[in-house]
Amino acid sequence: MLRYTLMRLGIFAGCLVVVWGAVYSGIFPRGYGDANFLWLLLLSMVLSAPISWVVLRKERDRASVQVVGKVERMKANLDANRSQEDGADDTARTQGQPS
Structure with missing residues (x-):
């Protein structure tokens, strides 16, 4: 991840x-007033998103498998804890009742 x-x-x-190089060389227009830095960030995000989507496909799939594995382990641990609590509760109730 x-x-x-x-x-x-x-x-x-x-x-x-x-x-940044394209804006300062005049290929892309400059931002309005003091907004030039935000303009650079916005253009960079717009360009990097599709590039990342295509180039990092395999890495994104690997990260997804890791996340799914962690979620499954957490679910299994919660189910195990829940069944232990249910067993302990049932045992306590059984021992507390007169025979």
């Missing part, structure tokens, strides 16, 4: 550098 995040940030940083 961390690898996917770092790769995604790397693609964004690369797009930010390319957009």
Whole structure:
């Protein structure tokens, strides 16, 4: 998961550098007034999203498998804890009642 995040940030940083160069060389228009930095960020996000979607497909699938595995383990642990609590409760009720 961390690898996917770092790769995604790397693609964004690369797009930010390319957009910055394109804006300051005049290929892309500059932002209005003090909004130039926000304009750079917006263009970089718009460009990096589809690139990440295509380039990082395998890595995203690996991260998804890891997340699903963690969720399944957490569900199994919760079910095990719930059944232990039910068993302990049943035992306590049985021992507390007179025979």
